[in-house]
Amino acid sequence: MTVETTKIAEQKDSQEVMLRVENLKKYFPIRRGVFQRHVGDVKAVDGVSFDVYKGETLGLVGESGCGKTTTGRTIIRLYEPTGGRVDFMGTDMSSLKGETLRQMRQKMQMIFQDPYASLNPRMSVLRIVGEPLEVFHLANRQERQERVAELLELVGLNPEMMRRYPHEFSGGQRQRIGLARALALNPDLVVCDEPITALDVSIQAQVVNLLEDLQDRLGLTYIFIAHDLSMVRHISDRVAVMYLGKIMELTDRDTLYSNPLHPYTQALLSAIPVPDPVIEEQRQRIILEGDLPSPAHPPTGCNFNTRCSRAQDICFEEEPEFVEVSPGHYCACHLVKPSL
Amino acid sequence: MYDHKAKPVSEHLLEVKNLTTRFYTEDGIVHAVNGISYTLDEGDTLGVVGESGCGKSVHALSIMRLIPQPPGKIEKGEVFFKGQDLLKLSEDEMRHVRGAKIAMVFQDPMTSLNPVLTIGFQIMEALKLHQGMDDMQARERTAELLDLVGIPEAAQRVDDYPHQFSGGMRQRAMIAMALSCNPSILIADEPTTALDVTIQAQIIELVRRLQHQLGMTVIWITHDLGVIAGLAHRVNVMYAGRIIEAGPVKDIYGNPRHPYTGGLLGSLPHPDDPPGTTLFSIPGEPPDLLGEQVGCPFAPRCTYKVERCLHEIPPLEELEPGHIVACWEKDKVRKV
Numbered sequence: 001m002t003v004e005t006t007k008i009a010e011q012k013d014s015q016e017v018m019l020r021v022e023n024l025k026k027y028f029p030i031r032r033g034v035f036q037r038h039v040g041d042v043k044a045v046d047g048v049s050f051d052v053y054k055g056e057t058l059g060l061v062g063e064s065g066c067g068k069t070t071t072g073r074t075i076i077r078l079y080e081p082t083g084g085r086v087d088f089m090g091t092d093m094s095s096l097k098g099e100t101l102r103q104m105r106q107k108m109q110m111i112f113q114d115p116y117a118s119l120n121p122r123m124s125v126l127r128i129v130g131e132p133l134e135v136f137h138l139a140n141r142q143e144r145q146e147r148v149a150e151l152l153e154l155v156g157l158n159p160e161m162m163r164r165y166p167h168e169f170s171g172g173q174r175q176r177i178g179l180a181r182a183l184a185l186n187p188d189l190v191v192c193d194e195p196i197t198a199l200d201v202s203i204q205a206q207v208v209n210l211l212e213d214l215q216d217r218l219g220l221t222y223i224f225i226a227h228d229l230s231m232v233r234h235i236s237d238r239v240a241v242m243y244l245g246k247i248m249e250l251t252d253r254d255t256l257y258s259n260p261l262h263p264y265t266q267a268l269l270s271a272i273p274v275p276d277p278v279i280e281e282q283r284q285r286i287i288l289e290g291d292l293p294s295p296a297h298p299p300t301g302c303n304f305n306t307r308c309s310r311a312q313d314i315c316f317e318e319e320p321e322f323v324e325v326s327p328g329h330y331c332a333c334h335l336v337k338p339s340l
Numbered sequence: 341m342y343d344h345k346a347k348p349v350s351e352h353l354l355e356v357k358n359l360t361t362r363f364y365t366e367d368g369i370v371h372a373v374n375g376i377s378y379t380l381d382e383g384d385t386l387g388v389v390g391e392s393g394c395g396k397s398v399h400a401l402s403i404m405r406l407i408p409q410p411p412g413k414i415e416k417g418e419v420f421f422k423g424q425d426l427l428k429l430s431e432d433e434m435r436h437v438r439g440a441k442i443a444m445v446f447q448d449p450m451t452s453l454n455p456v457l458t459i460g461f462q463i464m465e466a467l468k469l470h471q472g473m474d475d476m477q478a479r480e481r482t483a484e485l486l487d488l489v490g491i492p493e494a495a496q497r498v499d500d501y502p503h504q505f506s507g508g509m510r511q512r513a514m515i516a517m518a519l520s521c522n523p524s525i526l527i528a529d530e531p532t533t534a535l536d537v538t539i540q541a542q543i544i545e546l547v548r549r550l551q552h553q554l555g556m557t558v559i560w561i562t563h564d565l566g567v568i569a570g571l572a573h574r575v576n577v578m579y580a581g582r583i584i585e586a587g588p589v590k591d592i593y594g595n596p597r598h599p600y601t602g603g604l605l606g607s608l609p610h611p612d613d614p615p616g617t618t619l620f621s622i623p624g625e626p627p628d629l630l631g632e633q634v635g636c637p638f639a640p641r642c643t644y645k646v647e648r649c650l651h652e653i654p655p656l657e658e659l660e661p662g663h664i665v666a667c668w669e670k671d672k673v674r675k676v
Binding site: 287 | 392506507508541542544545563564565567569589590593604617618619621622623625
């Protein structure tokens, strides 16, 4: 092993695994006819495995329908997993039930994509942000009000606004309210599901800076789900690329962007428009043909074979394994040989 | 006899002069577009960038005269297309311009296609109306158009319904429809915003190819500064219903002189940023457009603001040939 790789290995050992996802599956049944016969499954998440270290940000990227949101929701048990294990700080989340599950939920929270749909329009900010405290009987009325004021201040809103209703706020402010609510119970893990997609460009940077600032101050761990690869690169420590319910490649952000191994990652990176006309002029893009196949009928063999320009016979027959090709760099492709 | 009418009022393909559009709503008057002027020549690709509510779409709809009236009203201005003021045409005459001379592609391909009619029928409709083709000719031309925009087995797919097409294919079909009558100008209003990045790359590549093949003139409206960088020759940056900076694409990106343009570019993550870099962010929120504007609309968020900005609207002034900026402090503004 070279000095470089030893360093990475050491680094990895020293990091505490907060969340371990093993072979997680979530199928949605397709039912037809009068008797609602089960005729097939939409394999939204089809066997994904990864670790999330304490204090890091794991980016989860992919196109719409690749299963990134379903993965996030299944991890925090908003969906019942079809198979697999989710170990969160030593507890198997996927088998928890009832009160134990409810108590565990305090530790993991979610921020949603659409700040216009995720806040109840009939509730004041005080009630929205204070509701988690109420649900877990953690504070009386007076304490709740104080805590909400503190939380609003934390996310950069004026505490005096707590009597207002969601419609009085702009998109960026609403996303801050959603964040305050998610932080109310001092969670360890926050799943951010496309938190900036619905916001204007000039507001996106504000929210991303806030997320990073809070991570530093509160020691939060993030799973950051997005399709905007340039923002994911900015915020993440490691990035997992999903395609049709599976993870195609996972590594630290610099390696992923400088040395992508999977043909899908390469195409995805080359599709991001660069805001620089000089670079754009010289760039050679890899243009993927066709569309994402339906997750109800994924291709046999490698999921990506219908759009891959380098597909061989084996890619249509066998599904590639998700293996560690170099320390900390995982990839699922027949054409990428491990260099370990 | 000297034919007064034949004399071109403008030598440009399109000249927009002092276009002003307002909406009279219950809450008050929304000043959506506040006196914008620019010209467009044949073969140009103009990028119009700005955030939601900056008037970029309303300006395009005003050119096409598709503003719902009431509550909307085009208050002032002229839109010369090949020397003819579109705002003075009768509704009947305008119908011969829309689709035939200036065509538009919208953001969401699912809501702009009629779900109960076949793709072919919807494209053929325009061909029969504007070009007087019969069914056979129109059908043949439709297949050609679908083929041009890269739909595989186009001849068979003419009879498909919109739901049988994927999002990217629907947007291709919309472009085919827009191209059906060989328009002089194609206005694309956020055509790739609803699409995935890999599909967006396909559509951009398609438009680039069509620019070369057909020498098409394009107005591309978007909030994505990345998309414009690779497509446009010139860029108009809009804020609060005004053009605040405009110029050749390389000047706008390389030497932005309005604090807003600079801020927008600065707020995008850069690949070479070391981990933990704080993004530049423009403080505050875009203004609402109710009420008359006094002073520079960007002043409340601007770090360069001086007293004068609060009560005098800065005029657009030329810095270098073709590069215009509306800012009192433009000589002090530096790239972030």
